[in-house]
Amino acid sequence: MRAQEDRDHAFLRADASVGSRNLRRIPALPDACARPTAEDPLTTFDVFWQTFEENYPFFASKGIDWHKVRDQYRPQVHAGTTRDELYAVFSEMVEPLYDAHVAVQDGNRIFAQVRPGTVVPTGELDTKVKKFIVERDLKGARNLQEFATGGSPTPTSPAGKAICGSPASAGTRRGDFLHAQLAELDRALDTVLGQERTQRLKSLIIDLRINGGGSDALGIHIAQRLTNTPYLAYSKRARNDPADPTRHTRPQPVYITPAQGPRHTGPVAVLTGGSTFSAGETFTQALMGRPGKTVRIGSPHKASSRTSCRASSPTAWLPGCRTRNS
Missing domain, CATH: 3.90.226.10 (2-enoyl-CoA Hydratase; Chain A, domain 1)
Known part of the structure; x- marks a missing residue:
């Protein structure tokens, strides 16, 4: 990260990246950042869905109605939903994306789905x-x-x-x-x-x-x-x-x-x-x-040309997402 002369602006670049993220200082953290986030299954589902809703750029090109996906899967989640069940729900939600840069991770287990017919390099x-x-x-x-x-x-x-x-x-x-x-x-x-x-x-x-x-x-x-x-x-x-x-x-x-x-x-x-x-x-x-x-x-x-964007959910579920290079 490198700060600019006014100390209120900076840019951040990862070693392996060719792009940078512009940072701007704000007077104070938004109120939402000061409120603890619940860790129940429904909140975890909502954070997962919202992360993709705000960041994933390819729903339209893939013909995916992400709001319909929420309507289909949210009723399956309740206070008693287990970690394994939630992992399965998240995996089913992102599977139709067939995106090599999208993954659901829980500890050492990772679900990822590439496009049909793809031979993954090994x-x-x-x-x-x-x-x-x-x-x-x-x-x-x-x-x-x-x-x-x-x-x-x-x-x-x-x-x-x-x-x-x-x-x-x-x-x-x-x-x-x-x-x-x-x-x-x-x-x-x-x-x-x-x-x-x-x-x-x-x-x-x-x-x-x-x-x-x-x-x-x-x-x-x-x-x-x-x-x-x-x-x-x-x-x-x-x-x-x-x-x-x-x-x-x-x-x-x-x-x-x-x-x-x-x-x-x-x-x-x-x-x-x-x-x-x-x-x-x-x-x-x-x-x-x-x-x-x-x-x-x-x-x-x-696959697609992307830059990494990773987000964590309240219970450490990691919905991986990417943003497009244009």
Whole structure:
């Protein structure tokens, strides 16, 4: 968090995010913040429902009438409703959203529902796909190298192409771990896009077909090595009125600025598929406006490009929600 000079305004940015939240000091806390919240099942239900009502941006596009959902499920909740029963109710309420970024959590158990037909990236799937790629596409390639958690390797190809894979387990945690990931990413990029290689590199293939997402910031970091010209990657905005889902914050532009050192500015092919999630999608989006020739090849993505928004209910139920990148 960084305060501005007047000390009444600040902005907050998580390590893995490329957007920030603007903060404004108010004279005092609203009265509602001073009143304790009841912890009975009905209050918990109301907090859960209201959290989505005020924050979730996709009810209309998914054809979900959230008010009808409340009318259907609230009569099932009463003073004697157990924790397990309430967990089941919440899970049933969000299941039709088929949103990979929505989850209901109670302790160690988590309910999440992806879109039908989606193959969720796993370490096992990544290993299987990597073996297939090496045997079919990289046969005869020299100097195969793996980085980070061992995603698809980077070869030296006689055809003047570099193929970069992205592991399914490349999620990002907070704090120092992000800096460690950036350092490892730079090590990979310095190998793939070193001075000697960029001089003879004709094209670059970036394979995101098995990618579980992670950090938007890492995607922007890669894009900075693929241009000599600054450009707009995308803009981010969030809902800005709890009663009106059509009102949003002012869009925050996210720009790509060329990195120092060797860069590849020639053709790039981005491979995507049904197992390209979250930050894999925002990275793809960041490359679409790239001044150099960029081609996306593959089937539609299965998740959505979002920024995290997490809320707690009175009895520690955690309805996960997301707000859209626009």
